[in-house]
Amino acid sequence: RKEVEQDPGPFNVPEGATVAFNCTYSNSASQSFFWYRQDCRKEPKLLMSVYSSGNEDGRFTAQLNRASQYISLLIRDSKLSDSATYLCVVNGYSSASKIIFGSGTRLSIRP
């Protein structure tokens, strides 16, 4: 089993729709969680951190479920510009080598 697993997609949704995807992790000692966005042939860029209480940034909402060991990302009112690959990142404690990226979920927004 991979340490961090994501549905590769692609998720193909119409503009304006709400879309959500999850990321599961295997190490219960994981300490911090993030979502990154990566456009085709570009570098990953930090989208948002994921806090235990859940957090929202505009149209994006991230949540953490420690009991079931998954994080989620919800995108409301999706825009064409949201088309990208979304990478979840899970970090162990005090160790850079424990930073694990998922393989990414590909999202495509159609007009």
Place this chain on the structure above:
Amino acid sequence: DTGVSQNPRHKITKRGQNVTFRCDPISEHNRLYWYRQTLGQGPEFLTYFQNEAQLEKSRLLSDRFSAERPKGSFSTLEIQRTEQGDSAMYLCASSLSPRYNEQFFGPGTRLTVL
């Protein structure tokens, strides 16, 4: 541009040759990371520096790979005796201690080994 920069952006080499990549992090960031990414996968951690000290190396990093950050500023990643399996995107990222994951990535160096 005050972001992370990497050179070259593309490198094509023949199997068995040595290659060296350079990364210039954001100036005030004391942490620097190297990752490798292949198609359809997320970045895989290779190694990490805090200032000039190389603190961690992945088991993925064979002895053909070496990285340096001599003055705690820019870093180089060298691959000796390249193999076709080394073909990948090599990404550099930097962060401001102590936040491991708020990393800022450079555009990467795409290596193709023929």
